[in-house]
Amino acid sequence: MNFHPVDFYEIDSLLSDEERLIRNTVREFVSAEVIPRIRGAYRAGEFPADLVPAFGELGLLGGTLSGYDCPGLNAVAYGLLNQELERGDSGVRSFVSVQSSLVMYPIHTFGSEQQKSKWLPLLAKGEAIGCFGLTEADFGSNPGGMRTRAEKKSDGWLLTGNKMWITNGTLADIAVIWARTAEGVQGFLVEKETSGFTAKGIHGKLSLRASDTAELILDNCLIPDENRLPEATGLKKALMCLSQARFGIAWGAIGAAMACYDEVVEYTKGRVQFDDKPIASHQLVQEKLAFMLTEITKAQLLAFRLAKLKEQGRITNAQISLAKRNNVLQALEIARLARQLLGANGILDDYQSMRHMCNLETVLTYEGTHDIHTLILGHEITGLPAYS
Amino acid sequence: MKIIVCMKQVPVKDSLLKIKDDNSWVHEDELNYEINESDHYALETALRLKEAHGGEVVILTMGPERVKEAIKQGLAKGADRALYINNADFTSIDPMTNAKVLAAAISPETPDLVLAGLQTDDNGSGQTGVILAENLGLPHTSIVMEIEKLDNGIKVKRELESGWFQWIELPLPALLTIQSGINQIRYATIKGIMMAKKKEVKELALSDLGLSGADVAAGSTGLDFQKVYVPEKTKQALILEGDPKDVAEQLADKLKNEAKVF
Ligand SMILES: Cc1cc2nc3c(=O)[nH]c(=O)nc-3n(C[C@H](O)[C@H](O)[C@H](O)COP(=O)(O)OP(=O)(O)OC[C@H]3O[C@@H](n4cnc5c(N)ncnc54)[C@H](O)[C@@H]3O)c2cc1C
Numbered sequence: 001m002n003f004h005p006v007d008f009y010e011i012d013s014l015l016s017d018e019e020r021l022i023r024n025t026v027r028e029f030v031s032a033e034v035i036p037r038i039r040g041a042y043r044a045g046e047f048p049a050d051l052v053p054a055f056g057e058l059g060l061l062g063g064t065l066s067g068y069d070c071p072g073l074n075a076v077a078y079g080l081l082n083q084e085l086e087r088g089d090s091g092v093r094s095f096v097s098v099q100s101s102l103v104m105y106p107i108h109t110f111g112s113e114q115q116k117s118k119w120l121p122l123l124a125k126g127e128a129i130g131c132f133g134l135t136e137a138d139f140g141s142n143p144g145g146m147r148t149r150a151e152k153k154s155d156g157w158l159l160t161g162n163k164m165w166i167t168n169g170t171l172a173d174i175a176v177i178w179a180r181t182a183e184g185v186q187g188f189l190v191e192k193e194t195s196g197f198t199a200k201g202i203h204g205k206l207s208l209r210a211s212d213t214a215e216l217i218l219d220n221c222l223i224p225d226e227n228r229l230p231e232a233t234g235l236k237k238a239l240m241c242l243s244q245a246r247f248g249i250a251w252g253a254i255g256a257a258m259a260c261y262d263e264v265v266e267y268t269k270g271r272v273q274f275d276d277k278p279i280a281s282h283q284l285v286q287e288k289l290a291f292m293l294t295e296i297t298k299a300q301l302l303a304f305r306l307a308k309l310k311e312q313g314r315i316t317n318a319q320i321s322l323a324k325r326n327n328v329l330q331a332l333e334i335a336r337l338a339r340q341l342l343g344a345n346g347i348l349d350d351y352q353s354m355r356h357m358c359n360l361e362t363v364l365t366y367e368g369t370h371d372i373h374t375l376i377l378g379h380e381i382t383g384l385p386a387y388s
Numbered sequence: 389m390k391i392i393v394c395m396k397q398v399p400v401k402d403s404l405l406k407i408k409d410d411n412s413w414v415h416e417d418e419l420n421y422e423i424n425e426s427d428h429y430a431l432e433t434a435l436r437l438k439e440a441h442g443g444e445v446v447i448l449t450m451g452p453e454r455v456k457e458a459i460k461q462g463l464a465k466g467a468d469r470a471l472y473i474n475n476a477d478f479t480s481i482d483p484m485t486n487a488k489v490l491a492a493a494i495s496p497e498t499p500d501l502v503l504a505g506l507q508t509d510d511n512g513s514g515q516t517g518v519i520l521a522e523n524l525g526l527p528h529t530s531i532v533m534e535i536e537k538l539d540n541g542i543k544v545k546r547e548l549e550s551g552w553f554q555w556i557e558l559p560l561p562a563l564l565t566i567q568s569g570i571n572q573i574r575y576a577t578i579k580g581i582m583m584a585k586k587k588e589v590k591e592l593a594l595s596d597l598g599l600s601g602a603d604v605a606a607g608s609t610g611l612d613f614q615k616v617y618v619p620e621k622t623k624q625a626l627i628l629e630g631d632p633k634d635v636a637e638q639l640a641d642k643l644k645n646e647a648k649v650f
């Protein structure tokens with residue numbers, strides 16, 4: 001079935017030819033390569049890793065970074081790319097977000113020349129996979145409390161601790177690990193083969209099933225000093241990575257919402273109940289569709305403006321929080337309504353809405369929970385932090 | 389090998405077409421467009437020939453301003469440059485007129501090979517490519533599925549009916565119309581998209597092609613275009629009578645010879 005995107009306010013006309021072409025290319029790719037296999041991957045609880053070389057070939061990895069074989073996209077094009085990937089599945093978009101914003105970005109921004117030239121081309125081509133280990137079992141919203149530590153030794157750094165909920169964890173060739181040191185939190189590159197390093201898949205997920213989520217165990221991992229990201233000093237640097245990823249998520253959520261909306265507009269026009277009337281002809285159904293269209297359009301405008309602010313170098317973390325918080329919650333609400341309108345059919349994986357709905361529960365939680373973004377905005381408005 | 393690929397933009401597949409009140413055409417401004425399907429395969433075929441044997445791939449597109457998007461897409465996939473004929477002053481759905489204009493753009497390029505899609509997904513005449521070959525005085529073959537380069541020409545596989553194929557040798561230069569689905573078409577890469585803006589798109593007006601308004605005037609080829617309309621529905625029910633065997637025979641006959649469903 002063809003996908004009918006929403007462009008109610010003609011935002012398309014604000015895009016450049018290149019941006020539109022990139023969007024359309026990823027859209028085509030998702031229709032042809034992601035959608036046909038996502039149901040199987042979701043059922044199996046596996047990330048469709050065979051897509052990775054194609055991501056690399058198309059140039060979907062590395063987002064706004066340039067040099068070292070990175071695509072050098074502008075913010076709008078990067079946003080559109082996320083939107084289209086998440087129209088397929090949040091897990092697929094998560095792979096690209098982690099690789100681009102949480103692995104390549106810190107290497108590009110905080111890494112040494114040697115780290116950049118070794119890893120970025122491999123990561124951009126999809127020949128290496130990366131993951132980002134910040135969260136721990138006991139420290140999610142408050143990563144500053146982390147227990148993982150790195151001790152300086154004569155021959156490098158000794159890392160000890162456990163990271164939890166790490167996307168791409170078991171697939172990764174390289175992990176960006178944040179650990180407490182005598183000088184505060186710092187970022188390190190831990191290679192897969194490092195002795196004492198293990199990744200254990202987390203199973204039984206009811207959300208983001210087509211994504212690899214793992215626990216990372218660092219049991220006295222000795223890494224050379226050249227694997228420390230020299231400029232990745234302080235928790236703030238980890239949060240800079242999250243800002244990149246959250247920007248992409250604000251766009252990605254729109255893709256999931258559009259997929260649900262498209263599915264349910266088609267469905268309600270075709271589904272007949274009571275007196276041979278399509279359910280779309282009822283006011284209660286139309287109210288839901290009107291809500292969806294309104295919220296998608298608002299989310300698009302937020303995301304587009306946010307991208308322009310990013311391109312002009314004027315974006316703030318609070319602005320990103322507002323868009324992530326709003327767009328993900330509204331996408332989740334849209335997915336729930338779509339699921340509802342599909343009736344019993346909606347609980348089957350023949351339809352996409354429930355998968356998106358389940359996925360968006362993760363998206364609402366990771367990269368700063370919905371409520372943490374509320375607190376960031378509260379802090380911004382009042383100047384009074386309410387985190388603790 | 390210098391290859392010219394004729395590419396057209398057509399409304400996306402399941403578009404809802406709305407006919408204008410005066411029945412002159414459909415409302416184009418409400419439609420989204422994409423590259424005609426078999427043209428995609430023609431481009432892919434050209435890119436593969438270039439990768440194997442070297443040379444140049446040139447896209448040729450005619451249409452209003454919007455078709456530049458299709459040109460960009462082709463350039464992003466790897467074509468080297470493009471010729472663009474803006475037909476704002478004349479619109480024709482007549483393959484003969486279109487082929488005349490396209491031929492005028494192709495001649496000075498003296499390509500080794502001209503590829504076109506088998507037919508367009510909108511008008512579906514399947515004529516433009518073959519008329520174009522006649523205009524250019526080139527040998528041509530239609531419904532081509534495979535091309536092999538020989539020392540002194542090419543050998544092509546063409547589709548006949550019911551799973552039959554034919555291999556034919558042609559000298560170059562030649563024109564081929566390409567069947568859909570014959571290869572795996574590539575995606576434009578992001579790098580390709582970014583590089584596309586640096587590639588040449590040469591815009592050609594009728595006067596650049598040595599043509600005048602009279603050459604493309606409506607009806608100049610003898611084709612009289614009257615109106616666009618939705619096929620009129622007529623309701624007809626036929627009740628077959630007789631014993632079951634007799635009725636079954638009548639039904640089978642009607643399905644076969646009147647409805648032609650098998
Ligand atoms: C599928 C998946 C993939 C993930 N991938 C990664 C990854 O790749 N790398 C990584 O480092 N992490 C990853 N995470 C972890 C994610 O970022 C955390 O789950 C998230 O930060 C929330 O932490 P938590 O789960 O410990 O929840 P908690 O922090 O325990 O929060 C639980 C609830 O309490 C609320 N809460 C917490 N503190 C406050 C407060 N001060 N005021 C009000 N409410 C509060 C929260 O909003 C939430 O509703 C992933 C998570 C999931 C589910």
